[in-house]
Amino acid sequence: MRALYLERTRTKLYSRFVGDRTTAFPSEHRNLRATIVGPDIGLISTREPKLHSQNTCSSMDYLLEVVALVLTASAIAIQLIMRRARKPCPANLPPGTLGVPMIGQTLGIIRAARANGGNQWIxxxxDMYGPIFKASVLxxxxxxxxxPTAxxxxxxxxxxxxxxxxxxxKRIFGERTILDLHGDDHRRVxxxxxxxxxxxxxRQYIGRIDANVRQHLEEKWYxxxxxxxxxxxxxxxxxxxxALLFGLETSAMRDALNDDFGHMIEGVFxxxxxxxxxxxxRSLKAGRRARRVLEGIxxxxxxxxxxxxxxxxxxxxTRLLTLTDHHGEQLLTxxxxxxxxxxxxxxxxxxxSVLITFMVQHLANHPAxxxxxxxxxxxxxxxxxxQEALTWEDLSKMKFTWQVAQETLRIDPPIFGNFRxxxxxxxxxxxxxxxxxxxxWSANVTHMDPSIFPEPHKFDPSRFASQSSVTPPCSFVGHRICVGIELAKIQTLVMMHNLVRHFTWKLRNKENSFLREHGLPIELQQKTPFSMRPH
Incomplete structure (x- = not known):
């Protein structure tokens, strides 16, 4: 009866306070959390600059959440210890420690990440255990x-x-993303x-993207x-x-979604x-609002x-809604x-956005x-x-620009890693x-391995002048082909084409570092006038 009572108590507290016992954790960049560049779309988080009062509120939220987590953990710790005792682990587990039951290394890695030291924590x-080790996270x-082998x-x-x-x-993004589908469902979606x-x-969208970029620069940069x-x-x-996915052209609706997505991202980690x-x-509440908007669309x-x-x-x-299977049924629900x-x-x-921002930083530091x-x-x-719009053929000529993008991804990947x-x-x-x-798995640790990339801290786009220059296989995580990589590449190339031709800039931060809570402030100077291209 005591075991049944503990289990029921654990379940109630667990469902009331904790959506899940496993989640990713921040990267060493304060406002950029985890993602992958792979067959799945990644998990990312970037934080906007906050006012002092917002920081105070955030600290209070953090304290309250820690207290709630600890209370929940204490209610179920005994049960987990009993389960672990009944289920012995293999003798040849990786080195490392699982730490205190329930808490493990969670607080340590979060403290490290908040101090820009997540990758250093790994x-x-x-250094202590080798390239494979165990820990307990949340x-x-x-x-x-x-x-690379890993x-x-x-x-x-x-x-x-x-x-x-x-x-x-899942409560934020939904149950039916390609992150969680397997087998036939995953292949179908x-x-x-x-x-x-x-x-x-x-290809048909390049002109629209070019027009959007030029309009943005004229309204926000000029x-x-x-x-x-x-x-x-x-x-x-x-x-x-x-605009490309949902055909959203209304500024007010974009503003609302932008605010909701910001709250959703904050809740991811x-x-x-x-x-x-x-x-x-607050993240779940924002997710429900955004979902209602998109369902209505x-x-x-x-x-x-x-x-x-x-x-x-x-x-x-709209095109997805028209796709059908061999039975004539709508392919995706x-x-x-x-x-x-x-x-x-x-x-x-x-x-x-993080890739482009890092490129702006590196270009300011490397005038050649x-x-x-x-x-x-x-x-x-x-x-x-x-005023002729860019084309696919134009983008195919931007080889050096993409080398710069790849080297930026190597040194400062907008990713920390991902769970399997x-x-x-x-x-x-x-x-x-x-x-x-x-x-x-962690991307940055491999990218900064001097045995793979000589002088890993040196910004050198020529590393990517040819495919054979990146060895061994699986050493550069940027080569993992995600669903949206071509769209991301188009956006990056179009933005850099318009940016470097019309503006010069220098960093306002004398330390020349991208402090994400500051969002990379720069001093801007326009080189040449330009007018918006027609849509």
């Missing part, structure tokens, strides 16, 4: 893997390791998305002497993605404590399609369209690289008529990863 444990035994295991062992979004994140996001389909890059890039990429005053609770589009008032070419979501649309809007928005980029883009501009779940006992490097344990 490297310190690599109540979950987790094996940390680093290096990346190969994670990326190409889908039968043993599967993508695993914590339940708390991923195949539909890949079909609509492949280069042949995206005539300014100082700007903050990251929030502007986040808004630009959100506007582009929302907050303690999953579902109370009205917590970050996670889809209903409207279906109605217009049914009455012949809309074309599949209007936007990607409305729930799948909304869930993956939200995931794409949030993750695609943040990865691209900037000069080479300017030359590349001026040559392209000279081959075009006045072991679906069977896995033998790796002489150790056993038990079934049910989480596996976490």
């Amino acid at each position: 490297r310190d444990r690599m 109540c979950t035994p987790t094996v940390f893997l680093t290096g 990346n190969k295991l994670i990326f190409f062992s889908s039968s043993m390791l599967r993508g695993s979004t914590p339940l708390s994140l 991923r195949g539909a998305l890949m079909e609509l996001l492949k280069p042949a389909m995206l 005539g300014q002497t100082t700007i903050t890059v990251l929030p502007l890039m986040r808004r630009l990429t959100l506007d582009i993605i929302s 907050a303690f999953p404590v579902d109370l009205p005053f917590t970050t996670f609770g 889809i209903r409207d589009k279906k109605s217009k399609l049914g009455h012949g008032k809309a074309s599949p070419n209007n936007d990607i979501i 409305e729930e799948e369209i909304v869930d993956n649309g939200i995931l794409a809007l949030i993750s695609g928005n943040d990865t691209t 690289t900037l000069a080479a980029m300017v030359q590349e883009h001026e040559e392209i501009a000279r081959s075009k008529a006045h 779940t072991a679906h069977e006992d896995i033998e790796f490097d002489g150790y056993c990863i038990p079934k049910g344990w989480k596996v976490f």
